[in-house]
Amino acid sequence: MSAEEGGGGDACPVCGSGPDCAHKGSTDILLAGVGGQGILLISQVIGKAAISAGVHFVMSEVHGMAQRGGVVTSHVRLGEINGPLIPTGCADILLAMEPVECLRAIDMAGPRTLVISTTRGIVPFTVAAGVGEYPAQEEIWSRVEARTGQVVRFDATELATGAGAAIASNVVLLGALTGTGRLPIPEDHIRSALEASVPEKFRDVNLKAFQLGYDRTAGSFGE
């Protein structure tokens, strides 16, 4: 189903109030990636920051078997909400840590969704086993961009490597998310929560990774 066919985003399936639905006082963020990428760290940082800023939230994740290299998604809901799941098509932001997982999660996005994704792929073992093909980048992005016009993509691992740890690409993306100004949490709360969530000896690397991501999006989104 593509956006042109009316899927996902012409009207919000929860409130039905059409593409201008802004979810009255809430911000829904879907995090998508692969087990082991540190999605949990990002959602915990946002959660801690939300507590210190006095913003209500609920988050949902799946543990267990999925963590063994499988697809991981985390729903982060900030503001006036009750349930732990974002309605399909209604994520305000889709933050993807892997291109194929960005596209796999695209049904959670509508025409007003902001997509922030890394371009660095992780090829699943099924491709090596000959039961799947990893699509070309342009194949992925043309479909993501058919869903929403707001797509920010860059190689987060490259920026993380520049900060001193390739593994900190999750923190780069958190920085990019914060840089958009779309989080209903003041950014100093995010920074403090990040500092409090990583071991002291990795603090500087993480703050640097955060800043590189932040600078990548800061000023681009005036809303």
Place this chain on the structure above:
Amino acid sequence: MKELTSDETGKTVLMLGNEAVARGALEAGLDFAAAYPGTPASEIGDTLYRMAPKEDFYFEFSVNEMVAMQVAYGAAVSGLRAMTFFKLVGLNVAADAFMTTAYNGTRGGFVILSADDPSCHSSQNEQDNRYFGRLAGMPVIEPATVQEMKDLTKASFGLSERFSLPFLIRTTTRVNHARGPVVLGEREKRGRKGHFEHDMDRFVLSPAHARRCRLWNIGVMEEIARFAEETDLIRTEEFGAVEGGRAPWGIITSGVSSTYIRDVLQRECFGSGFRVLTLGLSYPLPPRRLKEFMGTVESVLVVEEGEPILETELAALAQREGLTLPIRGKLTGDIPRPFEYSPVVVKEAICGVMGVAAGDATPSTAPSTPEEDLALPGRPPALCPGCPHRGAFHSALKAAGRDAVFPTDIGCYTLGIMPPQKVGDILLCMGASVGLSSGIAEATDQKVIGFIGDSTFFHAGIPPLINALHHRQKFVLCIMDNHTTAMTGHQPTPAMGSDEVLYPADPVDLDRLLEGLAVGFIRVVDPNDLKETQKAFADALEHDGVAVVITRRPCALLEARDRRRAGDPLPVYHTDQDTCIRCHTCIRYGCPAIYEDKEKVNEKGKTPSQIDPAQCLGCGVCAELCPVDAISEVKP
């Protein structure tokens, strides 16, 4: 952890639903807890395990759920506040003890938590354990939010003591694994020593005693039903235009579904008013309250994850009371019976029963296929890079061939079914690989190799092994000993001593246990030594009787962690591109860190292998497999 045990009443703390359960127990003055790990309940035990050394309560990881139930109940009948908890199928294991605790009742508060898993996120079925409350005669509590996970756990201890009956808390994955702000309550401090008061009439269920306790149970459940008429664990909310307390639609719900209803109805009124009854105590039901509720609405929609239990009981109550209003739900096809709910499922059901179009844009609730013209590669969970189980599967398959039957068991190694090995023909429940091997070996002439992890073997593998030895059955049992309970988050096993766990413990020696059973063939191998392992399986298949091959090597994740902590990290491996003959022998081993480099395709269309240094855990098996020594260590 400091925040979870904090005395700062009123402080708001970020918690996982399962952490909130542990905090709730702590606030209730928990004295005693015992459990076997299982997703989606595992983090309750992980949290209490880490808390216990500094807090005034006893905690143990028991050998299985049945034992955990017995141990915790022993403390409860001695007057302590005790708890046990498990994933949904854990209650099947504990059921024998569980059922009778409802006849005996309890002295200290006794709380049993079942973490149900609608949609089978990490379970072999999605059984609805609210039935177990009905089966045993035990109240069922259903928290809907992270805050309620704490509050209702705490409340359950008091209620259990008040009614002298164990309480069953039924959660679902989306509450266990939700995170949210939790306001801390006051911690009740209690002394820890219990005392067992003799009372044979109550605790030894001879037929005469059992009949009397049966009557007691019925009576106390009636008492709790009267409590349900008044308690604020059950509450009514109104949405939209509700005039004079009357609404066209009533919704009856429990658990996390109630939050989806609130999300939907707070945003849209559908041109109607709604009264919503949420059952935090969902069994026994309050007949008077339900009758009154049904009297204030024109129609009822029941929204419950799992089986149509409330719906059936509500329809029966309406019939008894002579009410004829429509009761809609799973049985009327208005909301799906299987799998977990979501805001979209709930909205579609509400629109459906009201005859309102959900809107053209409502997306399908079926599993999404993002773009039909582009097939995305699957990313199912897989054995980790460096996982020693891979060597065991690889070697067993080489030794026994594809015609052999491979019963498997519950744990990471269930993932042996993934390509390329695809080892694992049947999976039933904890320990079943052993019994299944017996039956299949007796019934067929096929070679049989059963696979079971060390923790699962201790849990439920020993009785069927004794059975197989006694009946002279002939098969190979591979005990995959990675010295941990890996899948659920590396919890301890009975093979660990005090040096490895946070409570006093003596290690149980697996090898001596097997020797004591007089197993006629025992071979211990390192599964990453593929040649030795294959030979062990080949020899074991020749043995006339039960042969045990122990593939012993620590979980790769733990080995990597321990070496890193010791300042001696494992190497990563690298394929020399000039030496690689592009035969893909290493790729066929199925390690997720090894891939073919399609950008370096040669004139014959062949690609070399590459090893992702970020994923490689340094087991070195690929280097052993390579026929031309193209793979070698890179020192970290």
